[in-house]
Every structure is written in structure tokens, then in C-alpha cells.
Amino acid sequence: MDFDLFVIGAGSGGVRAARMAAAKGVKVAVVEDAPLGGTCVNLGCIPKKLYSYASSFPAHFSSSEGYGWSHVESSLDWELLKKNRAIEIKRLNGVYANLLKNSGVVLIEGRGSLVDKNTVKVGDKTYTVKNILIATGGWPSVPDISGKELVITSNEIFDLPVFPKRLLVVGGGYIASEFASIFNGLGAKVIQLYRSEKILRGFDEDLRDFLSQEMIKHGVDIRVNSDVAKIEKTANGLLVTLKDGQTEEVDQVLYATGRVPNTKGLNLDAVGVKTNKKGQIEVDKNYTTSVESIYALGDVVGHLELTPVALGEAMTVVDYLFGDKKRQMSYDNIPTAIFTTPNAATVGLTEEQAREQYGEVLIFKSEFKALKHTLTGKTERTLMKMIVDKASDKVVGIHMVGDDAGEIIQGFAVALKAGATKAIFDNTIGIHPTAAEEFVTMRTPVEG
Ligand SMILES: Cc1cc2nc3c(=O)[nH]c(=O)nc-3n(C[C@H](O)[C@H](O)[C@H](O)COP(=O)(O)OP(=O)(O)OC[C@H]3O[C@@H](n4cnc5c(N)ncnc54)[C@H](O)[C@@H]3O)c2cc1C
Numbered sequence: 001m002d003f004d005l006f007v008i009g010a011g012s013g014g015v016r017a018a019r020m021a022a023a024k025g026v027k028v029a030v031v032e033d034a035p036l037g038g039t040c041v042n043l044g045c046i047p048k049k050l051y052s053y054a055s056s057f058p059a060h061f062s063s064s065e066g067y068g069w070s071h072v073e074s075s076l077d078w079e080l081l082k083k084n085r086a087i088e089i090k091r092l093n094g095v096y097a098n099l100l101k102n103s104g105v106v107l108i109e110g111r112g113s114l115v116d117k118n119t120v121k122v123g124d125k126t127y128t129v130k131n132i133l134i135a136t137g138g139w140p141s142v143p144d145i146s147g148k149e150l151v152i153t154s155n156e157i158f159d160l161p162v163f164p165k166r167l168l169v170v171g172g173g174y175i176a177s178e179f180a181s182i183f184n185g186l187g188a189k190v191i192q193l194y195r196s197e198k199i200l201r202g203f204d205e206d207l208r209d210f211l212s213q214e215m216i217k218h219g220v221d222i223r224v225n226s227d228v229a230k231i232e233k234t235a236n237g238l239l240v241t242l243k244d245g246q247t248e249e250v251d252q253v254l255y256a257t258g259r260v261p262n263t264k265g266l267n268l269d270a271v272g273v274k275t276n277k278k279g280q281i282e283v284d285k286n287y288t289t290s291v292e293s294i295y296a297l298g299d300v301v302g303h304l305e306l307t308p309v310a311l312g313e314a315m316t317v318v319d320y321l322f323g324d325k326k327r328q329m330s331y332d333n334i335p336t337a338i339f340t341t342p343n344a345a346t347v348g349l350t351e352e353q354a355r356e357q358y359g360e361v362l363i364f365k366s367e368f369k370a371l372k373h374t375l376t377g378k379t380e381r382t383l384m385k386m387i388v389d390k391a392s393d394k395v396v397g398i399h400m401v402g403d404d405a406g407e408i409i410q411g412f413a414v415a416l417k418a419g420a421t422k423a424i425f426d427n428t429i430g431i432h433p434t435a436a437e438e439f440v441t442m443r444t445p446v447e448g
């Protein structure tokens with residue numbers, strides 16, 4: 001056998017699994033045909049967060065005036081932003097290369113495909129391997145609309161040759177909402193189209209309502225119950241005709257309508273690796289596919305398409321294959337943030353899920369103007385919501401819309417994971433003056 005573990009895809013999950021396995025002293029290879037680090041490093045979390053920071057500055061400039069600073073005139077140098085982003089991503093690609101090299105993983109450049117349950121092919125070379133791990137991630141999916149060839153996805157948006165002054169974003173999920181906020185903050189006129197009545201399906205209803213209102217206040221033109229009929233090229237840009245007959249001329253149309261598992265060319269069928277209706281690879285709780293020596297994790301499996309989830313799954317697979325098999329991946333209380341303006345973040349159950357699961361629940365809610373904005377003159381507000389199971393007093397869900405929501409909810413996620421009760425929250429001393437202290441000072445339920 002050439003290798004004990006052969007990983008296909010050097011993204012979040014693949015690199016973590018390869019490094020952890022190599023640290024156990026086994027022979028590991030990883031194959032990749034794109035820059036190291038996968039979606040998160042190259043086309044996802046990291047460049048997205050950098051652009052989100054970039055988009056936040058105009059609001060800081062205008063907020064500063066209430067604090068006595070003179071008016072700031074500034075404009076965006078799109079070329080410089082792209083260049084600096086590319087330099088940082090290249091640095092991260094190098095960090096990943098070193099991590100793999102220093103842990104003894106053999107990096108093979110190319111595209112991997114399965115030959116049989118113990119053989120992988122890259123170009124014209126084949127490798128015999130004991131175990132195969134498929135960590136090939138996902139790819140944006142665009143529905144079949146007239147003019148599909150004219151639209152862009154999150155893959156292209158970071159490097160557009162010309163800054164889109166007028167951007168139409170289609171979709172109501174994480175990516176659509178985040179990029180609508182980012183380009184609005186960067187100075188574009190942004191329309192976000194969503195086909196149903198409220199963006200961010202699956203999140204707590206109060207969070208959805210509140211975030212939509214705040215995004216609109218910030219300038220995003222969110223249009224719900226609306227969809228594209230066709231897109232045509234004009235002399236000045238793209239003419240979008242909506243299903244209700246209205247038209248909009250924009251510079252770019254970003255489709256953020258979900259992602260599909262990246263399984264093209266892997267030869268799954270021939271080897272007998274089963275996929276479900278969505279094309280995701282089917283795995284058991286140890287991430288074993290329908291073929292016993294082949295494993296899969298991360299977005300290609302699609303339990304939850306988040307980087308920390310892919311990392312957690314990677315460590316679980318490695319423990320199962322080369323460790324003491326004690327590690328279990330739990331999908332309960334996984335915190336997540338949406339990097340819109342303002343940020344939104346959540347851990348645990350929505351109110352609807354909590355009522356379904358626990359029956360009687362207490363709802364604590366606080367909506368306020370953050371201290372910072374008492375002098376900025378801005379109307380933006382913060383939402384904090386906590387859901388408590390009445391019978392056990394356990395806190396089962398926390399939701400926030402406001403500055404640094406992701407940073408705040410990460411800490412409270414530990415409390416939820418530990419099974420903290422509302423009494424423990426009440427016994428915790430706040431840090432004053434912060435927004436986060438509100439979560440330990442909410443005393444009277446608004447419902448329940
Ligand atoms: C715009 C955007 C923003 C995001 N923001 C966040 C965020 O803020 N926080 C968060 O937690 N998650 C975020 N995500 C999701 C996150 O990026 C993914 O959940 C994560 O990258 C999944 O990791 P993975 O290892 O499964 O796949 P990936 O990171 O996608 O890695 C898969 C790798 O496999 C390679 N590959 C595919 N096929 C082959 C083949 N046949 N041979 C060789 N190599 C192959 C690909 O080139 C790629 O490098 C974002 C995603 C997007 C698109």
C-alpha cells in the first residue's frame with residue numbers, strides 16, 4: 001500500500017484530517033488541484049470577512065462626527081482592496097502548505113478520482129491506499145434562468161475587474177445576505193431579491209424580522225416574494241426582468257441560491273459510493289460511505305456547511321480510523337453567525353423549535369439602542385433574545401442581531417453546551433457597559 005489515508009481535497013476538512021492523521025504516525029497523502037485551504041480560505045469565510053471589514057469603514061467615519069471628529073471624505077480603491085486580499089490569501093495558502101509539509105503529509109497536485117475501493121487516480125498515476133477520505137466540498141448552484149451565463153456567483157465576486165455600482169443579489173440565505181450587506185457598505189446600490197416572504201429561512205423569526213429591518217435601514221433594498229424572469233445584456237449593464245414584469249438595470253447579478261456537493265469526476269457510481277437526492281455523499285455516524293474503506297465529510301456530505309463543522313468531522317474520522325474511537329461529533333448547539341451589517345448570530349433552538357421540543361418555554365427579549373449610537377445619531381438597534389425551557393430552567397436558544405454578535409454568541413455557546421440554566425445566567429455578573437451584559441440581566445420574560 002502506498003498510503004494509509006488518501007485525502008481528496010485540501011480544504012478545511014481535508015487538511016485538518018490529513019494533518020491529524022499524519023500526527024498519529026500513519027502515511028498520508030492529500031490531492032488538490034486548486035490553491036490550498038479550499039473554499040473557506042480562498043473563496044469563502046476569510047475573503048468574505050475581509051471584505052466585510054472593508055465595508056464597515058464608511059459607517060465608522062460617519063459615526064465619528066457625533067463624537068467630535070471632522071467630516072471624513074474617503075472613497076474605495078477597489079483595486080487595492082483586491083490586491084491586499086490576494087496577498088493575504090496567498091500567505092494563508094503558504095501557511096497551509098507548511099502545515100502539511102511539517103506534519104509529513106505528501107501533497108499531490110492534480111484532480112483525484114476513485115478507481116476502486118483501495119485505488120485513487122491522479123492524472124496518469126494510481127495509488128494503492130488503505131483508506132480514502134473524500135473532502136471535496138461544494139460548488140455554487142445557479143437555477144436555469146434565461147441569461148444564466150451573464151450572472152456571477154460568490155466564486156467570482158471577490159475579483160470583479162470593475163466594482164459593481166449597481167448590484168442585484170438573488171437569494172435569501174447566508175451568502176446572499178452577507179454580500180448584499182458587504183457591497184452596500186462598500187458603496188454599491190444593492191437590491192436583494194428573495195422568492196419567499198422573509199430572508200434567512202430556518203433562523204429564529206424575530207432574528208429574521210429584526211435583521212431584515214436593520215439591513216433595510218442600512219440601505220439594502222430587500223425585495224421579498226420576488227424572483228427573476230430573465231436577464232439580458234444592455235449597452236450599460238444587465239437588464240433584469242422580474243416575474244412581476246418590473247425591470248432593473250444593474251452592473252452585476254450575484255446568484256447565491258445554494259451550493260451543490262462537488263462530486264463531478266470522482267467516479268462515485270462506478271465504485272459504489274452512494275449519494276442522496278441532493279447529490280450529497282451518504283455516510284454513517286463514523287463518516288463511512290456505502291463502501292467500507294471510503295469516508296467522506298464536510299460540505300460534500302452537507303450535514304451543516306460550516307468550516308468548524310468540517311474540522312470537527314475531520315477530527316472524528318481520524319479518531320475513528322487511527323485513534324481510540326472515543327470522539328463523537330455532536331450537531332447540537334452549533335453556534336453560527338451571519339456577517340451582515342449588523343451581524344446576526346445564534347446558538348441552540350429557535351423559538352418555534354423550542355416550543356415544539358419542550359412545550360412551555362419562557363422568552364426573554366431585549367431591543368435597544370447601543371450606547372455607542374447615543375452620540376452617533378444613528379437609528380440602528382440591537383436585538384437579544386433568550387429561550388428557556390420552563391420545566392428545567394435550561395437556556396435552549398440564544399439569538400442576537402447587533403455589533404459583534406458572532407464574538408458574543410461564541411462565548412454563550414459554551415454555556416449552552418454546558419447545559420446552563422437561566423438561574424446560572426442570572427447569577428453571572430455582567431461586564432458594564434457592554435451589550436453582552438444584557439444576556440445576564442434580562443429578568444422578566446416577555447412571554448411564557
Ligand atoms: C462565500 C462563502 C462564505 C462562507 N463563509 C463562511 C463563514 O463565514 N463561516 C463558516 O463557518 N463557513 C463559511 N462558509 C462555508 C465553508 O467555506 C465551508 O463549509 C467549508 O469550506 C467546507 O469545507 P470542506 O473541507 O468540506 O470543503 P472545501 O473547503 O470546499 O474544500 C474542498 C476542496 O476540495 C478540492 N477538490 C474538489 N474536488 C477535487 C478533486 N476531485 N481532486 C482534488 N481536489 C478536489 C477543492 O478544490 C477544494 O479545495 C462559506 C462558504 C462560502 C461559499
Ligand SMILES: NC(=O)c1ccc[n+]([C@@H]2O[C@H](COP(=O)([O-])OP(=O)(O)OC[C@H]3O[C@@H](n4cnc5c(N)ncnc54)[C@H](O)[C@@H]3O)[C@@H](O)[C@H]2O)c1
Pocket residue numbers: 143170171172173174175176178195200201227256257258259304305306336337338339
Ligand atoms: N457566515 C457563515 O457561516 C456562512 C456564510 C456563507 C455560507 N455559509 C454556508 O454555505 C452554505 C451555502 O450558502 P448559500 O447562501 O448559497 O445557501 P443557503 O442555502 O443558505 O441559501 C440559498 C438561498 O437561495 C434561495 N434559492 C434557492 N434556489 C433558488 C432559486 N431557484 N431561485 C431563487 N432563490 C433560490 C433559497 O431560498 C435560499 O434563500 C450555507 O448554508 C452555509 O452553511 C456559511
